[in-house]
Amino acid sequence: xxxxxxxxxxxxxxxxxxxxxxxxxxxxxxxxxxxxxxxxxxxxxxxxxxxxxxxxxxxxxxxxxxxxxxxxxxxxxxxxxxxxxxxxxxxxxxxxxxxxxxxxxxxxxxxxxxxxxxxxxxxxxxxxxxxxxxxxxxxxxxxxxxxxxxxxxxxxxxxxxxxxxxxxxxxxxxxxxxxxxxxxxxxxxxxxxxxxxxxxxxxxxxxxxxxxxxxxxxxxxxxxxxxxxxxxxxxxxxxxxxxxxxxxxxxxxxxxxxxxxxxxxxxxxxxxxxxxxxxxxxxxxxxxxx
Amino acid sequence: xxxxxxxxxxxxxxxxxxxxxxxxxxxxxxxxxxxxxxxxxxxxxxxxxxxxxxxxxxxxxxxxxxxxxxxxxxxxxxxxxxxxxxxxxxxxxxxxxxxxxxxxxxxxxxxxxxxxxxxxxxxxxxxxxxxxxxxxxxxxxxxxxxxxxxxxxxxxxxxxxxxxxxxxxxxxxxxxxxxxxxxxxxxxxxxxxxxxxxxxxxxxxxxxxxxxxxxxxxxxxxxxxxxxxxxxxxxxxxxxxxxxxxxxxxxxxxxxxxxxxxxxxxxxxxxxxxxxxx
Numbered sequence: 001x002x003x004x005x006x007x008x009x010x011x012x013x014x015x016x017x018x019x020x021x022x023x024x025x026x027x028x029x030x031x032x033x034x035x036x037x038x039x040x041x042x043x044x045x046x047x048x049x050x051x052x053x054x055x056x057x058x059x060x061x062x063x064x065x066x067x068x069x070x071x072x073x074x075x076x077x078x079x080x081x082x083x084x085x086x087x088x089x090x091x092x093x094x095x096x097x098x099x100x101x102x103x104x105x106x107x108x109x110x111x112x113x114x115x116x117x118x119x120x121x122x123x124x125x126x127x128x129x130x131x132x133x134x135x136x137x138x139x140x141x142x143x144x145x146x147x148x149x150x151x152x153x154x155x156x157x158x159x160x161x162x163x164x165x166x167x168x169x170x171x172x173x174x175x176x177x178x179x180x181x182x183x184x185x186x187x188x189x190x191x192x193x194x195x196x197x198x199x200x201x202x203x204x205x206x207x208x209x210x211x212x213x214x215x216x217x218x219x220x221x222x223x224x225x226x227x228x229x230x231x232x233x234x235x236x237x238x239x240x241x242x243x244x245x246x247x248x249x250x251x252x253x254x255x256x257x258x259x260x261x262x263x264x265x266x267x268x269x270x271x272x273x274x275x276x277x278x279x280x281x282x283x284x285x286x287x288x289x290x
Numbered sequence: 291x292x293x294x295x296x297x298x299x300x301x302x303x304x305x306x307x308x309x310x311x312x313x314x315x316x317x318x319x320x321x322x323x324x325x326x327x328x329x330x331x332x333x334x335x336x337x338x339x340x341x342x343x344x345x346x347x348x349x350x351x352x353x354x355x356x357x358x359x360x361x362x363x364x365x366x367x368x369x370x371x372x373x374x375x376x377x378x379x380x381x382x383x384x385x386x387x388x389x390x391x392x393x394x395x396x397x398x399x400x401x402x403x404x405x406x407x408x409x410x411x412x413x414x415x416x417x418x419x420x421x422x423x424x425x426x427x428x429x430x431x432x433x434x435x436x437x438x439x440x441x442x443x444x445x446x447x448x449x450x451x452x453x454x455x456x457x458x459x460x461x462x463x464x465x466x467x468x469x470x471x472x473x474x475x476x477x478x479x480x481x482x483x484x485x486x487x488x489x490x491x492x493x494x495x496x497x498x499x500x501x502x503x504x505x506x507x508x509x510x511x512x513x514x515x516x517x518x519x520x521x522x523x524x525x526x527x528x529x530x531x532x533x534x535x536x537x538x539x540x541x542x543x544x545x546x547x548x549x550x551x552x553x554x555x556x557x558x559x560x561x562x563x564x565x566x567x568x
Contacts, residue, residue, distance in 0.1 A: 007471055008390040015383030015446055016398055022417075022439045023405055029416035043419045086312075093305040098298045106554050107309045110316070113550035115500030117518040118539045121525065122315045125322065125532055133318055136334050165315065173557060226409040229502040233522045251411035255507060260415055267412030274407040 034264035046260060055261040056269075064241060065266055068249035071156065072225060075245050078160045079167055080221045086164070087171025087216070092205075094172070095179040105176075112169035116229030119162040124149060124234050127158050152239055159243050163230045167223070171216045178212035179205070211288040218281040222274060246270050316543070323348050323537040330533050349541070352534035358541070360513055361520040364430070365542075368505075368516065369498035371434045376441030376494055381487070383442075384449025385475065389458070399450075402443040410503045413439060418507055428510045436504040441494050448493065452486025453479070489556035492549045499546060517542050 033046055037054035040046045059065050090108050094101060111119070126133050129147025138145040148158035182205065190200045228248045231237065237244030237252055244252065246266065254263030322330050324344040329335055352358060387395050417436055418427070426432040456479055464474040480487070505516035515523070521542065524535045 004471070005392075008386055008392060009394060011382040011386035012394055012398055014379040015402075015442055016394075018379055018438055018442045019398065019401055019405075022435055022442075023401075023408070023413070026413055026416035026420065026439075027408070029420065030412060033415065033419075044423050046419065090305075090308055093301060093308065096298060096301045096305075098302045098305070100302075104305050104309055105558070106551060107313060108305075109554060109557070110547070110550060111312055113496055113546050113553075114316070114543060115502070115518055115546065117500070117502050117522050118319075118543055119315075121521060121535055121539055122319045124525065125536065126315060126318060128532075131331050131333065131335070131532070133335055133337075139333065165312065177558070222406065226407075226411075228409075228411055229500075229518075232503070232506075233525060247409045247411050250409065251414075251503065254411070254415050255418075260419070264412070264415055267409060267415070270409060271407050271412065275404075278407065 030264045031268060033260055034268055036261055039259065039261070041258060043260065049261075055265040059262050059266045059269070062262070064244070065246075065249060067241065068244045068246045071243065072245040072247070074156060075160060075163070075231075075243075076221055076224050078157070079163045079224050080217060082160070082164045083167035083220060084171055084213075084217055086168040088175055088213070090168070090172045091175035091179055094176055108172060109169040111165045112173075114166060116162075116166065116227060117233045119166050120159075120230045120233035123158070123162040123165070127161070149234055150239060152242055155235060155239055155243050159231045159234055162234075163224055163227070166230070167220050170220055171213070174212050174216040175209050178209040182208035211285055214281065214285050214288060218278060218285070222278065225270075225274060319536045319539050319543075322533055323540050325533070327533060348533035348537040352531070352537045355531075355534070356520060356524075356538070357513060357515075358517075358520065358538060361515050361517040362541070364509075364514060365499055365517040368430055368433050368437065369495050371430070372437035372441055372498045373491055373494040375434060376438050376445050377487070377490060379438070379442050380445030380449050380490070381480075383446045384451075385453050385479070387446065387450040388453035399447075402446055405439070405443045410440075414504060414507050417504075421508065427508060428514055430514075432508045433505060433516070436508060437498050437501060440497060440501070444497065445490050445494055448490050449483070449486065452483045452490070455486075456482045485556065489553055492553040492556075496546055496549055496553070499542075 034055050035051050035053070036046050036049035037052045038049045040049055094105050094108065098104075114122075127135075127148035129135065129145070129150065132145070132148070134148075135145035146154050148154045186204045186208075187200065190204050195203070225245075226247055228245070228251055231243050231245060231248055232251070235243045237248045247270065250263050250267040250270065253259045253266060321339055324346065325335075325339045326343050326345070326347075329339060329343075383398065387399050414436070417432075417439075421427050421429075421432045421435075460482070461469075461471070461474040461479050464478045465471060469477070500518065501516070502518045502522070505519045506522070509515055509519065517538075521535065521538050524530060524538070
């Protein structure tokens with residue numbers, strides 16, 4: 001039995017080392033960097049700067065940071081709202097028995113696997129002001145479409161499109177799995193009771209998928225909140241920082257303006273916010289499933 | 291009223307219509323890559339192009355102007371290395387998490403979940419500084435290590451899920467028959483999780499192939515670019531070569547599509563059930 005215990009720990013060791021060296025140590029470093037006040041272009045000597053909360057004060061009083069918070073809220077809200085609607089709709093469609101359902105399911109899930117950069121460049125092209133296919137279609141019905149990614153009023157909407165396209169399949173997948181675990185007898189009972197399609201959805205389908213759907217929304221929202229691939233590829237946060245989410249703010253502060261200290265403190269605030277949000281969401285999900 | 295056999299038709303058509311809409315962007319990318327330039331750069335591009343004039347010219351041009359083959363090789367090499375490393379570490383850890391539930395297992399499991407909250411844009415700051423100090427910037431090793439920060443947490447939880455579905459009794463029976471625990475794992479449990487291992491491998495390959503922000507930050511020289519970074523560098527150019535960029539996009543999407551079709555059955559059966567259980 002002692003040998004058993006040895007094995008339990010030995011197997012854990014490589015992963016523990018990876019977590020300690022590649023995630024734990026960097027997190028300690030980044031926390032340290034966030035507390036180093038002043039600027040140092042030689043990154044190797046950042047830890048010679050004095051300690052203090054200066055960076056957090058700078059970030060908290062930086063309008064660009066608060067703007068990025070608002071951009072993130074709008075971005076995540078639009079992307080997840082639309083992705084949830086599309087995901088729920090496609091899951092309900094795929095839940096029917098029909099010929100070729102398997103292939104249709106595969107086709108509808110494909111965007112999930114498309115790399116963020118590729119998704120972003122496809123829509124950059126489709127939404128191009130002069131030669132984009134979307135504007136060509138709009139022109140057909142007499143509307144002059146804007147240069148979506150350049151126009152200040154449409155840039156944020158434009159970057160949500162590829163993100164939403166990539167985000168909905170995970171929701172489809174999880175909701176579909178939940179739908180298929182709802183016992184058929186419940187629907188039969190509802191039908192015998194003469195329930196309308198809406199009441200059937202409201203009282204049979206929705207309670208069956210609410211928990212998993214909340215989980216899917218939480219996981220997807222976290223991913224969209226963290227991700228910068230789509231926006232960085234298309235606009236790098238522009239025009240004039242209008243599409244700069246918090247995650248991209250962190251990257252631009254660090255690697256465009258070389259302000260590692262404020263980048264680190266903004267990033268850690270982001271982790272804190274994500275941690276709080278997911279603890280609340282988990283509590284909600286747990287209450288659902290009881 | 292439709293006969294019962296046909297009653298599903300409206301649903302089928304609606305699903306098909308959804309499929310057409312969501313796959314149109316991929317279709318359009320491929321069409322842009324093979325259409326003649328005067329059709330592409332027109333204010334009313336034909337939705338169904340004239341296939342008689344379709345050509346691979348854009349592919350030839352983009353491969354001759356940019357070191358696309360080198361970028362593909364870089365992405366492939368780093369992807370394979372990161373996948374093998376992550377999977378090895380994660381298989382042992384996943385097994386430990388599945389079979390034992392002591393304090394260390396609980397702590398590590400929670401830490402691995404916590405890493406999902408850390409944005410790549412944050413963790414890249416200390417990684418960049420540390421790799422810089424050790425002279426590892428612009429090396430493939432740095433990127434493999436960086437990809438492991440995503441791969442190990444992801445694969446450990448996936449593998450735990452796959453091991454959970456192999457009953458303990460199976461390896462206990464093997465051990466009663468004289469196998470050591472390691473032998474039982476190697477010859478009895480691992481073969482049973484082979485579908486899980488392959489699903490995990492494919493998942494990790496897709497993640498590595500798609501990864502952008504680590505690759506963008508750590509690999510500075512043109513020849514060391516990953517494919518995603520290479521493609522993104524087209525966008526900054528003054529005049530974007532759309533057919534060329536779409537050709538590169540098509541090439542980069544091809545392996546992912548093949549992997550995805552292989553992964554999809556597991557995604558539906560395995561990964562979601564794991565997600566629901568957690």
